[in-house]
Amino acid sequence: MKKIIALLMVVLMMMSVSGNVFAAESNLSGNIPGTNIDINNFKQKSNEMGINAKTQKKLIEKLQKGNxxxxxxxxxxxxxxxxxxxxxxxxxxxxxxxxxxxxxxxxxxxxxxxxxxxxxxxxxxxxxxxxxxxxxxxxxxxxxxxxxxxxxxxxxxxxxxxxxxxxxxxxxxxxxxxxxxxxxxxxxxxxxxxxxxxxxxxxxxxxxxxxxxxxxxxxxxxxxxxxxxxxxxxx
Incomplete structure (x- = not known):
């Protein structure tokens, strides 16, 4: 019985991780949370301006905080x-x-x-x-x-x-x-x-x-x- 419960917990954890990954991937479309700025357009423009992915992440986090x-x-x-x-x-x-x-x-x-x-x-x-x-x-x-x-x-x-x-x-x-x-x-x-x-x-x-x-x-x-x-x- 304990083994079954442990197995169920592992499955649930895997589902949770998969769900988080899916949510993260889904977040690549639409607006940056808390803003009216389209995230894909922002990333595309940032790439054109030579802003690397690490800096883009920091800028998006800054926007999410309302700054x-x-x-x-x-x-x-x-x-x-x-x-x-x-x-x-x-x-x-x-x-x-x-x-x-x-x-x-x-x-x-x-x-x-x-x-x-x-x-x-x-x-x-x-x-x-x-x-x-x-x-x-x-x-x-x-x-x-x-x-x-x-x-x-x-x-x-x-x-x-x-x-x-x-x-x-x-x-x-x-x-x-x-x-x-x-x-x-x-x-x-x-x-x-x-x-x-x-x-x-x-x-x-x-x-x-x-x-x-x-x-x-x-x-x-x-x-x-x-x-x-x-x-x-x-x-």
């Missing part, structure tokens, strides 16, 4: 981080890895088609999306973009770099914002400061609210383009 990833937390964008995201014509895409392992990728790249109002036809290479002269460069229809593991935000901008003089943003348009699960509010794009002054750089900002966590909890997301000091950066 923002550093890449989505405006308070983590210190001056050091912002300076690291300064872009150039030769280096139009940059990424930064935060202390928790999350990443942000920012870029300014020309669209395949440049708006006809700029007086430039369809382009096949970046140099045709800008017009440079003595001490200045004008950039037409450049896509300003920010990507994290959870959100992608972007808009188009025309801006000018004047070496030794004030830089400026001519206009911004065609804003988009989307998340990997959950919802984003209608993106709000504003040209906050058109021209650089002695007090600050020209600035365009895209804002959206993302329902990051389950139960309606949300967080504000921003994408900034700063033009000034003969350079431009995005964060």
């Amino acid at each position: 923002l990833l550093d890449a989505d937390n405006p308070e983590k964008y210190t001056n050091k981080v912002k300076n690291a995201l300064t872009l150039t014509d030769k280096d139009p895409i940059k990424e930064h890895t935060f202390n928790d392992g999350s990443k942000v990728v920012v870029s300014i790249t020309p669209e395949v088609e440049v708006n006809q109002r700029a007086g430039i036809a369809a382009i096949d290479e970046p140099d045709r999306a800008r017009s440079c002269g003595s001490g200045y460069c004008r950039y037409y229809s450049h896509r300003v973009k920010k990507e994290t593991g959870t959100v992608i935000m972007a808009f188009l901008a025309d801006f000018t770099i004047n070496n030794g003089a004030y830089d400026y943003i001519t206009q911004v348009w065609d804003e988009t914002a989307s998340g990997f699960g959950g919802t984003t509010s209608t993106p709000n794009l504003r040209l906050l400061q058109k021209k650089e002054t002695s007090y600050g750089r020209a600035n365009a900002r895209l804002e959206t609210t993302f329902t990051y966590f389950a139960g309606g909890a949300s967080t504000d997301m921003t994408l900034n383009l700063y033009v000034g000091r003969d350079s431009y950066n995005v964060y």
Whole structure:
């Protein structure tokens, strides 16, 4: 009788282990528990950004606890981080890895088609999306973009770099914002400061609210383009 009971206990334990494995495998689909973020999309995007499986696990656990990833937390964008995201014509895409392992990728790249109002036809290479002269460069229809593991935000901008003089943003348009699960509010794009002054750089900002966590909890997301000091950066 004792042997039978022992055998039954072993069988039950095996069933329990199998059930846990099945549950773990099932959890690979749907949302990250406690959030509105699709786990498969999150993992796929993390892989594309070069975030390894061990770090992905830590980030998912952080989200499950109701904490923002550093890449989505405006308070983590210190001056050091912002300076690291300064872009150039030769280096139009940059990424930064935060202390928790999350990443942000920012870029300014020309669209395949440049708006006809700029007086430039369809382009096949970046140099045709800008017009440079003595001490200045004008950039037409450049896509300003920010990507994290959870959100992608972007808009188009025309801006000018004047070496030794004030830089400026001519206009911004065609804003988009989307998340990997959950919802984003209608993106709000504003040209906050058109021209650089002695007090600050020209600035365009895209804002959206993302329902990051389950139960309606949300967080504000921003994408900034700063033009000034003969350079431009995005964060």
